[in-house]
Amino acid sequence: SIYESLLKWGFNNSLGLSNKIKLTSYKLEKQYFTIANISKGETLMDIPKEIMLNIGQALSILNSSKLKTQYENYITEDSKSNQTLNDISHIQQSFLSYILYNVNKTKTQGKETKKFYEHYKPLYYLFEDNINHLPTSFTEEQINTFLNLTSFGSFFELMSSYLMGEVNLFEKKIFKEEINLDEYFRYRFLVVQKSYNISNMTTIAPFVDFIKRDFNNPNCNLSIVNGHLKIKARRDIAKGELITIKPHTSNNKYSFFFYGKLYKELNDYM
Numbered sequence: 001s002i003y004e005s006l007l008k009w010g011f012n013n014s015l016g017l018s019n020k021i022k023l024t025s026y027k028l029e030k031q032y033f034t035i036a037n038i039s040k041g042e043t044l045m046d047i048p049k050e051i052m053l054n055i056g057q058a059l060s061i062l063n064s065s066k067l068k069t070q071y072e073n074y075i076t077e078d079s080k081s082n083q084t085l086n087d088i089s090h091i092q093q094s095f096l097s098y099i100l101y102n103v104n105k106t107k108t109q110g111k112e113t114k115k116f117y118e119h120y121k122p123l124y125y126l127f128e129d130n131i132n133h134l135p136t137s138f139t140e141e142q143i144n145t146f147l148n149l150t151s152f153g154s155f156f157e158l159m160s161s162y163l164m165g166e167v168n169l170f171e172k173k174i175f176k177e178e179i180n181l182d183e184y185f186r187y188r189f190l191v192v193q194k195s196y197n198i199s200n201m202t203t204i205a206p207f208v209d210f211i212k213r214d215f216n217n218p219n220c221n222l223s224i225v226n227g228h229l230k231i232k233a234r235r236d237i238a239k240g241e242l243i244t245i246k247p248h249t250s251n252n253k254y255s256f257f258f259y260g261k262l263y264k265e266l267n268d269y270m
Helices: 002-012 055-062 065-080 088-105 111-127 140-149 152-174 181-194 252-259
Strands: 021-026 029-034 043-047 195-198 201-204 220-225 228-233
Touching: 002 111, 055 065, 055 088, 055 111, 055 201, 065 088, 065 152, 088 111, 088 152, 088 181, 088 195, 088 201, 111 181, 140 152, 152 181, 152 252, 181 195, 181 201, 181 252, 195 220
Parallel strands: none
Antiparallel strands: 021 029, 043 228, 195 201, 220 228
């Protein structure tokens, strides 16, 4: 199965995973449950940098001076543009999305591309999620409802224009090739959903997406220790409990646009 292959890849690259938790199907989702009592402070998951992915690792493995120059040019062009989000996290997210999109399209072309794909192939399960529930997939009627009846409308329009600004920059100045929007946007949105800020780098991490999000009473914390992403128990956890961590902190406009979810605990709940 996909998970067994992912697990094997993880263990071959120093993944630490407690034998007190187990991935179980629950309400149509695969989530981690405890199969034994866990003490406060105990580490349930230790994800090493070898199975995470950021711009630095991608450029290193692909080993392309052209791609490195394109990344540097993109940072420069983005800083001059008023049509994109001039923010380093969005720059990293969008460029990494393009790399994943392009490698998946040309995975057998070139030694370095093949090397990248073969190493990170188990990570591509993260980008198989259905994103048809996101606002960018709404019908015209649904879009008009949000534009006319909610405060979300102007935010959706702004974010959509920023994303198209990124694409236009890629197509006209950086890569100078046409980009398949459906495919690219799949990576673009899922990179946001699956990544974390580790040492100021947008970093994609596997396994954490199988952990349930809970604003009110999460039983685990996510922390970064020496470049490793760790999940530790914030209290004693009884056998049979669902493992939970807090979601990303944002507002509901951002959450709904990129995640398709609203939370009562966030601003702009509707």
